[in-house]
Amino acid sequence: MVSIKSWVLPKSRRDEAPHFSKAQIATVLEQVATLLKLKDANPFRIRAYENGSRTIASLETDLWELNLSGKLTEVKGIGKGISALISEALGEGTWGDLQSLYDSTPEGMIEMLAIPGLGPKRIKQLHDELNIDSIAELTAACNEDAVSCLDGFGSKSQQKILDGIDLLARFQGRRRLNVGLLYGETFEAMVARIDGVEHAQLAGSARRRRETVGDLDIVASVKPENVEAVTEAILAIPDIAEVKGAGDSKVSVILEASILERNLDLGTLDGGVFHAIGGDDYSQMESSGTIEAQVRMVPPHVFAFTLAYFTGSKEHNIKMRQLAIDKGLRLNEFGLIPEDKAGDLKGLDAAKYSLNATNEDEIYQHLGLDWVPPELREDMGEIEAAKSKSLPRLVMPTDLKGSLHNHTTLSDGVATLEQMAGAAMDMDWEFLGIADHSQILNIGDRQIGANAEDLLEQGEKIRELNDNWSDGGKNFRLLHGAECDILPDGSLDYEPETRQQLGHVIASVHQLSTWKARDEIENTEALIKTIEDPTCTIIGHPTGRILQGRDGFDVDLHAVIRRMGELNSEGELKSMEINASPYRLDLDWRFVRFARDQGVPICINPDAHDTTGLRDVWFGVQIARKGWLEPKDLLNCYSGEEIEALLSR
């Protein structure tokens, strides 16, 4: 994946070590991998940098301390070369001879990597033989018919590059999970309805519930004699913008946004996802744009293997395959095949000797593993846990009994207390936390946040409503809190006396520009000061990122979470929010499990500004599952009575 970050080596903003953050180091390693691809370097060397980047990004311990203690090379995947690079960067603020690697690669070549069908080898060839260093130059060369005469290229390649460039201009890259799932489940249902398709299922990153989805993988169970007819039926779907390829087992297409409307108009699909994103209010859905989709057609008896294979992740598959090899088995999308029987046979021919599996569960069993839920298949320890029968019982949407961060008309919400409560009761919840914006928040010169007076008056109203429900025997309560702005120095909006009268305080950064202008160390110190304030209960959207929109501010979340863990062990309640808005999904799932391990309770919060916004918790649950959470790890799964007691402590 090509990062959208700028392609220059970061400069240290500090006088003393450590000069860079984990995130900066990880980004450089990832970029080096990409640059090496364009140099046609050893592919395994490239992978070493990719793995190194991933490893550093998910490292739970302090990188600087690890470096000082000389234990960098003890981290799996970090050897002599990469550890020396990291040591120098952290200690001296310099990047060895990487600058020459960066200097010798025009940015245009990196941009060209995004052209579908064009990879690093041919980009290098175009650069070496035709001096092409940008997409504009490449377009011109194709139009002058200068590309087709190169070795290994032809007129078809040249046209494919032009098509790819055109596509790139329209293609929006990865899509947020809610949009990707909407496309994916719609297309899945369309394929499933085709005669001859026995079963169709969405795989890939959408099934793993990644926060963004690149393309769609549909696995379809089709008898060999029906493959031709099914292929024709797929290609006849009117919402296909382009057919990228069609072979005996795979159809690769680009879908238009019109597929969504068509499907919703037919009213054929009403999965939980549609409700979760606000039912038929899909007007916000990007109406232009496209998404790539592949349909893999396989005979029914190999369906489970293909589904598992294309669910991924790549890293999970590599581990699984290694496990198979250790048992003398060959694992691929067609089967789990004893090596001694398969011999030189390939693909479906070899699969005749495969062990049987009618579902994924049986594949995992053959390898001595418990079935791994797709959300966990990221090679983050799930295979080891599956081996030792210690996978978590993941939280489900129905486990939730409430949430704590929601807005009303007192700040920028559009629904009243009563309306929000009604919607929560419709979801069978026992509690709903109200947390309107604090007084300092403005948009332009208009004050959005609530004055202390109005806020406390809201508390009175909530008490009245709660008394009424209680008297009527209704097991439901509103919980009174506020979303207090975190000021640049880490202190909280409102006077302490005001905050003390609240059941809970969601502490959130909204002055993002200030925080983005500072480095990781300053931001981390400020955030730790925030959580040490006795009135702070929950950190809201901890980095402020907007998916596909803007990066969050730099902060060492591991350090913040560790401090929260200490405070929890001292008997205080310090919780981390998973902001469930599909635009945020912040806390990132990669930190969720670490928080759990540090004893920090998580709270899934829809940050709802209207009644349908409450349904966003569904996305928060997906992220909690990716973070290995069980109901006991979540404040949302406490009963109304328990949460009320906990917050009034």
Next chain:
DNA sequence: GCCGTTTTCGGCCCGACTGTTTTCAGTCG
């Protein structure tokens, strides 16, 4: 570049599809 009850070299996951070939390389997932 990383790794090693097979430690200092020789492996590193594997198959489909496409377009260019006439036995294969590049790209993708």
